[in-house]
Structures are given as structure tokens and as C-alpha cells.
Amino acid sequence: MSSSVRVVARIRPLLKQELDKDTIVTTESTDGENTGNSTVVRIPNPKNDAESFSFQFNSVYEQHTTQQQIFDNEVSPTVKHLFNGFDVTIFAYGVTGTGKTHTMRGGKTLADRGVIPRLLSSIYRRCRKIEKDTAGATQVEVAMSYYEIYCDRVYDLFEPPEKRTPSGLPIRDNNGKTVVVGLMEKPCTTLKEFEHLYDQANINRSTSATKLNAHSSRSHAILCVKVTQTTETTVQVSRASAIDLAGSEDNRRTDNNKERLVESASINKSLFVLAQCVEAISKKQSRIPYRESKMTRILSLGQNNGLTLMILNLAPVRSYHLDTLSSLNFANRTKKIEVCEVENEPEFRTMVKPLAATTSISGANITRQPLRPLTNHNANLHDRDTGRKQGEKPVKAFSVYSDARKAASRISNLPSQNQGIRRTETHKRSAEPTSAFSSRPPKAFRPSDNTSRLRTAAPSELALSKASIEALISQRIDEKLAEKALQGATATAPALSAELQKRLDDLEHRIEAKEEDGKSQGLQFLLMAKQHQVRGEDASALRMYQMALPFFPGNEKLNGKMKTLEDRIRAKREGELSKLTSAPVPTISAPVAPSALVSLPTSTNLMAPLKAEKTQSKPKPTYTTDSEDEDFAPVAESDHDTTYASDSSFRYKPKASRKPKKPAKKLPIFRDSADASSYSVPSSSNHPGEQTPRTTHLLKIINSRDINKIKALKGVGAKKADAIVSCLVEMEEEEVRDLEGLALLKGVGGRTVENMRTGLSTGVGS
Ligand SMILES: Nc1ncnc2c1ncn2[C@@H]1O[C@H](COP(=O)(O)OP(=O)(O)OP(=O)(O)O)[C@@H](O)[C@H]1O
DSSP: OEEEOEEEEEEOOOOGGGTTSOBOOEEEOTTSOOOSOOOEEEEEETTEEEEEEEEEOSEEEOTTOOHHHHIIIIIHHHHHHHHTTOOEEEEEEEBTTSSHHHHHTBOSSTTTBOHHHHHHHHHHHHHHHHHHHTTTSSEEEEEEEEEEEETTEEEETTSOGGGSOTTOBOEEEETTEEEETTOEEEEOOSHHHHHHHHHHHHHTSOEEOOSSOTTEEOSEEEEEEEEEEEOSSEEEEEEEEEEEOOOBOOHHHHOOOHHHHHHHHHHHHHHHHHHHHHHHHHTTOSOOOGGGSHHHHHHOTTTSOSEEEEEEEEOOBGGGHHHHHHHHHHHHHHTTOEEEOOOOOOEEGGGSOOHHHHHOOOTTOOEEOSSEESSOTTOOOTTSSTTOOTTOOOOOTTOTTTHHHHHHHHHHTSTTSOOOOBTTTOSSOOOOOOSTTOOSOOGGGSGGGOOHHHHHTGGGHHHHHHHHHHHHHHHHHHHHHHHHHHHHHHHTSOOOOHHHHHHHHHHHHHHHHTTTSTHHHHHHHHHHHHHHHHTTOHHHHHHHHHHHGGGSTTOHHHHHHHHHHHHHHHHHHHHHHHHHHHSOOSOSOSOOOGGGOEEOOOOOOOOHHHHTTOTTOSOOOOOOOOTTOSSSOOOOHHHHHOOGGGTOSOEEOOHHHHOTTSOOOOOOOOOOSSOTTOOOOOGGGGSGGGOOHHHHHHHHHHHHTOHHHHHTSTTOOHHHHHHHHHHHHHTTTOOOOSHHHHHTSTTOOHHHHHHHHHTTOTTSOO
16 A cells, blocks of 8 residues: 655744744635635745745644644554554654754643654553553563764764764665664653653754754754564564754855854755655656765655655745745655555564563663664564464575565574674674675674673574574675666666766765865765766756855856856756747647657756756856866766756656557647637737737636636646646746646646636636
């Protein structure tokens, strides 16, 4: 079963210093009434206040919404699913200072408590209920890990900053899941215990005062709550991940100093990559750039099974206008991401640790996790241990695609395996990745690692040696598969010339060498820019160069590079638009060649700071090559070949080209004549000046992006209206200029346009 990411918006109230400010974000219900059940956020067009954009979400919470209401409506219902074996991911997204931390963590008073403490409170209540209802036959354990991603490095928040390794904890891919190696997992039996741990850990979180937020989170914080339900025969594990993302920042507004700028660049970069992932998912691209930031690797949006809730935090005031619009665009895409709802099936307890051993938990009983899957929320645990379901065949140790992987998981569940070391015994991180990338043998095979668990589990020593062999084999297989997968991923990119590859490698080496100096981040951006460029993604490349700019102020070559890209993007856009507007459209029923596909301006521009740059304000339609650029690798041939369409997040095309095998469907052609049913069209009908009042009125409604008005058009239901608004949002500032353009929108055909028009007859001239 699959469902979309649930996206809800929350508008924070005005802060003290904003009371005299202009509020521009409003809400309404889908039917246009203000019934209190809002689902629509409305915001004016930054270019024209008379127009507004509307965005529909699963729910929209207004300024006065309490913490309790958010929890009761959105989070509380997920607890039941958590205990039914589903994993739950809840994350807050928004610009800096919009209320993410307030929503997730909240304040100290009972009423102010945020989603996380309330979630834990609810979990503990349910634990007690289950234990009571089953008369103790089911026991529930709660354990948590809490870490932050700061400047693209992962730090355990249970560890004070002075004890951190500067490079942070490594993350690894393990059987397709992302894991943080060496993270502490603390059992946590009561709410009080949780509160103590959580408060302590939050002191370790990186926050600083910025101009936009006195307590700005400078990192993404991820709390993972593991719930283990143990019965006489089964063990079921599910996880709730609550993520407070750092907010994007427009550094022209922050007055950030160098240190804050570096943090900010890292935050913006990871959010930019997240936006790219969401865009790639929504375009069903085969390559999702998860790996380009640790946050996206860990969040794995769209890959994590279970339930996902995104809370979009918004500030209502005008000073956030572009930021808010950009967040709304992001959320609008996110809501379309499908996630699989797969529950974790109970594991049979034949080989799991004895119940007695698992129940004695206390605050001091802290374990390090050797490999804790973050996104392995819903791995099917059927046959992961030797207690596989009765009647099932024993797993084969040498099967590459499934069983070998399961064998690896299986061994990690054996009691004799070193699952973790008591903190009191050693301060050394216990975890070595048993992942494909580890060159050292897994700790389980090192004699010194045979700690208390191993000693208490002597009976399975024989099984361990067999399992060890299996694990080693599966590890090698994983290694090979990972290599192959990586090769596969790169194989899709255009082949690089040896020279270009060398320059990219040089750049990577320079980044490594400069790890300690502030320019490393800038070089990272340059590298990413180059990689985007090589893939023909000009707009994304430009974005990355823009992000690199603060690190290389006044760098002529960088400026030149950006200008070249800007010109190229603009030229492509103008070329495409002129095709759309100037080409006579005698008929659009004929199949259309791919080159004629219409690409509208990119909306990859999800980062408000960049969006506001207005990078395309000076037209210069000539192309320049960048071969003279010494500092950066030359552009691959393919880069020049690609069309702007490759950067565009939205393209529409006549339906005829979508189904090439069928004969082209004859689309009705509209004209603004009195006879609306006539399908003959004078080419001059493209000119808005010649549109009839009815057409003008219809286009006005469409371009208002007002979901309620669009929905009210004849033949347009809620779904179609939502699709139309989504298309329009993707088109950013571009408008639908004529009926042909309208008919080409996704989900709209000639018949729908005709219906829309005829439905508008009352009071409007034909
Ligand atoms: N719903 C709300 N009710 C009252 N105050 C709020 C609400 N939401 C946010 N605030 C206040 O707004 C300010 C900014 O909120 P917060 O720190 O949660 O923002 P943030 O999005 O987490 O910012 P950053 O990304 O910089 O960490 C704080 O003073 C917070 O108390």
C-alpha cells in the first residue's frame, strides 16, 4: 500500500517585533468558506499584489492554533500506527524563524510543549496500556538516539561538543539503507527520563543568534525513538523519527558573520539538495541526488516506508514573502511524493535475546549502536533470524539479491553478536560498519569485542561461526553490489573527457586539502556546480555557482562562468518561448516533435535567496564558451547539446506526443469568436488583444491560481483544479496566455477548456 507524504502548513503568530508588520499569508477552506477547516494557503503575487497564489495542503493551521491542536490532529493518530509496526517520520520544514523548533520541541510550560514531548508522552501512555491489557505478556521498551547534522557532519547529541570528533560520525549505506555508525541509543523508560535526556541533549545542539532568530538552529536535529514490543514469541520493532530541520536563510537579510555564513551555506546547500531530490522524485527521474548531502541521505524522503508527515512552518509577514513562496512551492511538490506503507512484521524470538535481559533497562544502561538503520523503517523482518516463519524454506546463504542480505541482517540479530558495548566499559565507539565500505573486519569477529552480551550468550557460539562466514560472504557481495550500483549511477552521466575528469578530481583533492579552511565549502559548491553542468543541468549549476560566490568574492572567473550560464539559460528560455508565442498554431492536432516541446522557466529555484537574485535580468542572447576558464573544468560536449528543458521542472506537451503509438488525438482549437463551438481557428487568435471578454475572464480566473475559483469552473473538479494550480505554480511567473496554452496544461484537454468557457457564459460576453 502506498500513500502520499502528508503535508500540513502551520502559520505562526506575529512576533512582538512584527505587530505593526503587514500580514500577507491567509488561509481558507477548499470550498472558499472560512469554516475553520482550512486547507488552502493564499499569498499575493510578489510582482502584483492584486493577484494571489493559492496552495492546497492536507491541513492548514492558522496563527492561533495551539500546540495541543497540532498534536491531536496530526501526530496523535500516528501513534497507533507506530504500535502496529509502522515507522513514522515527522519533519518540520521552513525558513529560519518560522517556528520549526517551536513546533517540534516547543516551550517549557505544559501548554507550550511541542510535538516531540507530546509524542513521547503518548507513546509511554500506550506502553502502559498495552502492558496492562496483556497482563504483562507484552512488554514494550523505548529507546532513543538523537543527533544533529551540522555543516554536513553528523554529531551525537548525547555527547557533549567537547567530546566530539571534529569530523563527526560516519554514515554508511547498509543494504540500501543509510546508517549512522557509532550512534548512542539510550533506553528510556519514563517520560521523566526522556525529558531529562532530551533537555540535556538539546543543550548540545548547535544554535546561535542570528538577525532573524535569536535562537536559530544551525543544524538539522533528528530524534529517533525505537519502540520494541516483545511477547513470549515475537519481537516487533518500529521507529518514530522526529526531525527539526534547520531553516533556509537569505543571507542578504541575516547579516551573518563568516562563521554563520559557512553554517548558512551548508544549511542552504542541504535544503537545496532536498528540493532537488523532491523535484527529481516528482519528475520520476531515475537519479535522485540523495547522496549530495548527508541530510538527504538520512531523510531519504520517498524511500522510507511507513508514514511521513511534513509540517511546513510559515511566517505570515511580508518580509518573508519570497521565502514563503519558495517554501510553499517545495511543499507543493512534496505532497505528491508517494511512500510505501509497509509495517515491520514481528520477528520470532527463537534466537533473540532472552526477555529478562531486555527488560532490565535503566538510564545507565546505554548502548552504542553498531549499525542503526535510519531509514530502514519498514524492513520486512519475516525471516531475518533463524526464527523465520514456520514452514518457510531456510534462507540460502549465497543468494545475491535477497537472502544474502537477509543473512547479514540475521547475524546482526544474534545474541552473540556484539550489538553494542556498555558505555562504562569503553569510550571507544563500538561500531564499525559491517557495510560494504568497511575495510576492517566487523567487530563481531574481533576477540576483544566479545563483551558481556557475548558472554551471556554462549550457546550460540557455533551458530556464530557459521553466521560469521555467512556475514563475511554477504558483506563481500554487498561490497560488489554497492560498487556496481555506484558504477551504474555514474554510467548514466555523460561520459567525461579524461581532461574534464582530471579537473574534477583535482577539485575534489583541493576540497579535501582545504577541509579546515573556510573555502572548502565554497569548493564543494564549485564541484557540485560542475557536476550539474556536466549533466546538462544549467539552472542547478548556476544555483551552485551562486552559492559558491560568497566564498570567492570578486572572483572574475566565477562571475564570468555564472554570466555564461545565465545567458545560455535565458537564450534557451527565450528560444522556447518564442517558439510558443510566435510560431503559427494552425493546428495542434499533429504529432509534435520533441524539439517543439514547450519548456517553461525553471522552478528548480527553490531557494529564496537565490530566487531573489534575478539572475536573468540582462538579456544577452549570444552563447559564449567557457573553454578559456582555467579555474574550472571545461564543459562537456553534452552540456552544450542539452536543452533548457533538462533544467526545467515543468514541461508540458501536447497529449499526442505522450502516446506515440496511438494515432494523434485531434485537439479542438479554440477561437474567440461568438461561436464557441467552432473549431476553426485564425492564427491571430493568439493575441490577447483579440480575445473575447469570456476568454479573457477565463484566463484571468486560471491565472489567479485561485483553487476555489478554478474549481468552480464548469467541468473542473477538486482534483483537476489542484493539478491546474500545481502546473501554474511550476510555471512560476509565467501566465497562460490563450486557450491553446490552457488546453496544454496537464490534466486539461480541449473539451475541458470548452466546458470551462461555456460555463462562464452568464454575465460575460462570449
Ligand atoms: N506557534 C507559535 N506561537 C508562538 N510563538 C511562536 C510560534 N512559532 C514560533 N514562535 C516563535 O517564533 C520564534 C522563532 O521560532 P523558532 O525558533 O521555532 O523558529 P525556527 O523555524 O526553528 O528557526 P530556525 O530555523 O532559525 O531554527 C521563536 O521566538 C518562537 O518562540
